[in-house]
Amino acid sequence: MSSSPFARGTRNEPTAVVVDFGPAPAPGLPALELYGAMDGARVQDALDGIALRDPAAAVWCPVLTAHGPEHHSLRFTAGAGAAPGDFPLGLLADLLTRPGTVGVRPARSVASTPLQRELLADADAHPGTGRQVGQLAWDWHGPLDPERFTSAWQSVVARESVLRTAFDDGPDPATLIHDHVDTEVQRLPCTPAAWPALLERDRRRGLDPRRPGPLRITVLDAQASPPAVGPSRLLLTYHDALLDAFSVRLLLREICRAYLADGRLPGGQRRPDMGDYLRWLTGQDTTPANDFFTRSLPGDDGPVGGQEFITYAPQPAAGASRFTGDAIEPAAEAEGSTGRPAVGLRTQSPSVGLNTQAAEADVPAGEVSAVGGEAWDACGCVRFGLTPSESRALAAWAGLWGVTESTVLQAVWALLLYRSGGEAGAAPVRFSTTVSGRGIGLEGVDRLPGALSGPQPLSVRVDPRATVPALLAELRDRALDMAGYEWVSAGQIHAWTGQPPAPGSLLAFETHPPLGATLESELAALGIRVEPVPPPAGHRGFPLALTAHHDTARRLVMTASYSRAPLAAEALARNTRLLLRELPHRAGESTTVAQVLQLLPAVGPPSGALPVGTGSSTHIPAAGPALTVLRRARHPGAGTVALLQAPGRPEVFHDRLAHAYPGPEELVLLATASGGPAAWAPALAARTRAGGPLVLGALSGQGTIACETARLATRHGARPRVVVLTGDTGDTVRLARSLHTATRDRT
Numbered sequence: 001m002s003s004s005p006f007a008r009g010t011r012n013e014p015t016a017v018v019v020d021f022g023p024a025p026a027p028g029l030p031a032l033e034l035y036g037a038m039d040g041a042r043v044q045d046a047l048d049g050i051a052l053r054d055p056a057a058a059v060w061c062p063v064l065t066a067h068g069p070e071h072h073s074l075r076f077t078a079g080a081g082a083a084p085g086d087f088p089l090g091l092l093a094d095l096l097t098r099p100g101t102v103g104v105r106p107a108r109s110v111a112s113t114p115l116q117r118e119l120l121a122d123a124d125a126h127p128g129t130g131r132q133v134g135q136l137a138w139d140w141h142g143p144l145d146p147e148r149f150t151s152a153w154q155s156v157v158a159r160e161s162v163l164r165t166a167f168d169d170g171p172d173p174a175t176l177i178h179d180h181v182d183t184e185v186q187r188l189p190c191t192p193a194a195w196p197a198l199l200e201r202d203r204r205r206g207l208d209p210r211r212p213g214p215l216r217i218t219v220l221d222a223q224a225s226p227p228a229v230g231p232s233r234l235l236l237t238y239h240d241a242l243l244d245a246f247s248v249r250l251l252l253r254e255i256c257r258a259y260l261a262d263g264r265l266p267g268g269q270r271r272p273d274m275g276d277y278l279r280w281l282t283g284q285d286t287t288p289a290n291d292f293f294t295r296s297l298p299g300d301d302g303p304v305g306g307q308e309f310i311t312y313a314p315q316p317a318a319g320a321s322r323f324t325g326d327a328i329e330p331a332a333e334a335e336g337s338t339g340r341p342a343v344g345l346r347t348q349s350p351s352v353g354l355n356t357q358a359a360e361a362d363v364p365a366g367e368v369s370a371v372g373g374e375a376w377d378a379c380g381c382v383r384f385g386l387t388p389s390e391s392r393a394l395a396a397w398a399g400l401w402g403v404t405e406s407t408v409l410q411a412v413w414a415l416l417l418y419r420s421g422g423e424a425g426a427a428p429v430r431f432s433t434t435v436s437g438r439g440i441g442l443e444g445v446d447r448l449p450g451a452l453s454g455p456q457p458l459s460v461r462v463d464p465r466a467t468v469p470a471l472l473a474e475l476r477d478r479a480l481d482m483a484g485y486e487w488v489s490a491g492q493i494h495a496w497t498g499q500p501p502a503p504g505s506l507l508a509f510e511t512h513p514p515l516g517a518t519l520e521s522e523l524a525a526l527g528i529r530v531e532p533v534p535p536p537a538g539h540r541g542f543p544l545a546l547t548a549h550h551d552t553a554r555r556l557v558m559t560a561s562y563s564r565a566p567l568a569a570e571a572l573a574r575n576t577r578l579l580l581r582e583l584p585h586r587a588g589e590s591t592t593v594a595q596v597l598q599l600l601p602a603v604g605p606p607s608g609a610l611p612v613g614t615g616s617s618t619h620i621p622a623a624g625p626a627l628t629v630l631r632r633a634r635h636p637g638a639g640t641v642a643l644l645q646a647p648g649r650p651e652v653f654h655d656r657l658a659h660a661y662p663g664p665e666e667l668v669l670l671a672t673a674s675g676g677p678a679a680w681a682p683a684l685a686a687r688t689r690a691g692g693p694l695v696l697g698a699l700s701g702q703g704t705i706a707c708e709t710a711r712l713a714t715r716h717g718a719r720p721r722v723v724v725l726t727g728d729t730g731d732t733v734r735l736a737r738s739l740h741t742a743t744r745d746r747t
Contacts, residue, residue: 017093021714021719021721033073033742036738050092088704090708091168091170091704093700093724098700113489114489115451115491116242122541123241132541133203133207134248135202139532140232141529141530146185148263149219150184153217154263156258160254162242162243163183164177167209186216187220195233207237210701216236242450247452250447251449253516260523270444277452286488288484297499382559385556385577386581387555388553403472403475406479409546410433411472413431413505415579418462426464428460431457431505433508436486436511439486454489455506468592505542506544511549514552543562543563544560544561547559558576578600579599627680632666638663639691641668642697643668659732662737662740685718688720694719696709
């Protein structure tokens, strides 16, 4: 790090940074105007962050000039070999306007993995929806010392570098690992009735992957009036681009270890971190993986499950209920029953109480939860499972054919997708499966927290004339072949094969790392028991996803998550459970696929249709109108202010900002799904030819893309300014005034 030429002040939160792409005060040299309280230390911190990513940037020498307490100019002089166009103005603007960055200095920069870049791009392409944000929860029974728990969490953050990691703002984002990050544990009261709404608010709040801290902990106290007796609930919210669900469970184990040690995580043996994983990944030869996926995925022959529709809306079985939200008890079943089971689901209202004792101990036949607001973004889940006897029967039957329960579930999913396509003969079926990413030759990877788990496409040919054991054997062999390439991302497979980046449904069979008998007994000695809570519904990039795992009693528990069409999800859950219960008793060596399909109820009308070809973990935005007018200009020649769509903000945010803006200019929105800078630049230049200045408005974190758009616009004859605002507030009036001040003032 270079020493700072500036004196450190006491106030360091700027309101806006303006980059002027018009005639520069010193030709060819970059210049910025800084509005709001500013000190030199913040500038130096930002420059140090740039130097970490690009050591050549250190040849730029800054000069900060004060025009008043809330207005500074930042000019640069260049050393030998420095070209003016090389300086990352947009990145500097982002670093200067990012809240809470002073005193948090990156220790080192590490390249990101292909999977991380794809998940980050998908989250950026869907701001405000909670995409790539996961949530896991546990009930903490027994005493919980807040100070001890917070110390334990801070100790784990200090130990685990992934918890001090963030992405930089470049076009090919790397990860920045910070030496120290201050974290806190938020503590809130919560009643059982408020739990679903709190989950949804937390999910939509999201996490900024460009700020260190990809995991947020909220402790929810089940206190009411009168006081309620019940556990505290731990809600762990994480960003998929830096952590996966397996990692979060590993980290909970570390938190418990630290809690038992009075808030200080005991030492442990060396195990790899993401830097070690990246070095291993870089050393892999992609040629065999390329050849395998190119051969194994079908060509343009229209695989079922890729661009078709799931249209399951069967009539309910006798005695079952439609999806009404009323609670209906499942049909009683004797422990050793082998008769044809009832297939009705028990549906419940969204309330999931904090004091639910048997989250996994008493798995219901089906429990439906729905969260979300508008119809286009509603999401929810259907939870269902097998009884102990059914789970044992399924495991034993799978073993007869030399396969696992995961393979049986893949076969059932393939059959349901095949049936949904209305095929009469043999046809390929395609869907995504989640791979752990940890079945690789890196020692200790099973103890590595990070973003390793991701989706991979799987294609299998379903032939009604083939036997069920033959289908199982084909899926087993395919899984064994794919196991050698768990480190390959869906985006890489798409680039090699030219196939869609991800089919519309996802199937995941999860392995949950246990706390361990020793840790559980040590917690029990303090009167503490930690139990998992059924996972909340989430928006993970697929319109339909089925997740399965074994609970502590080895029962098979499943969750069908949907982003729309709950009737289709309910019906799919019903049919999945039906086949898993029936196959051990009805499918033998000569049983054909056609005979198994006859067990399913008749397909109903497409009222519950679910488009499974939409939604993807590696989203490719469709081109649309480059500009959307938010507000017309108040008079001719007033100019245009173009706002970049703010990540993590609902659409109404931009409407409110336009309404609050006091200037006369026209305001337009540059949507992230409309083609990006290459499409925006000519459309913006056309606006300037109509008369008036052009300003690009962006929130912190969007400076790089805003400056790239401005540079492209200059090639079309425009001379825009870029205004990057501190985006740590939802106060649109304040933001609108800051934007107006930076737009009208010219030094």
